[in-house]
Amino acid sequence: MTSFRCRRCGACCRWPGCVRISGSEADGIAAFLGIPVREFVDRYTRLSPDRQFLSLLEKNDGSCQWLSEEVPPACLIEPVKPRQCRDFPEKWNFPGWEKLCGGIRGESK
Secondary structure (H helix, E strand, O other), X not given: OEEEEOOOOOHHHHOOOOOEEOHHHHHHHHHHHOOOHHHHXXXXXXXXXXXXXXXXXXXXXXXXXXXXXOOOOOEOOHHHOOHHHHOOOOOOOOOOHHHHOOOEEEEOO
């Protein structure tokens, strides 16, 4: 088993695809942004292709809309980011993530 330390490179946030959010996560993000939940859902989410969950919208290049373009990149909703994001890469990842991710992997203690 290996351990992982994120270097905050933003590569995982640039990978296109659904970022699933739960109802409570939508509530938390809306509160963090200071807007009503309905407004958040209407402006910043879409129904997943299989119509099973809400997903955050992406930028035209497929990256997360909440990824800042600063150096280093940062999550603009870091304190309330979805579980899927918090769980990367240990509980959730995507094919080929190891080649794109700048995180440090090593033997766990």
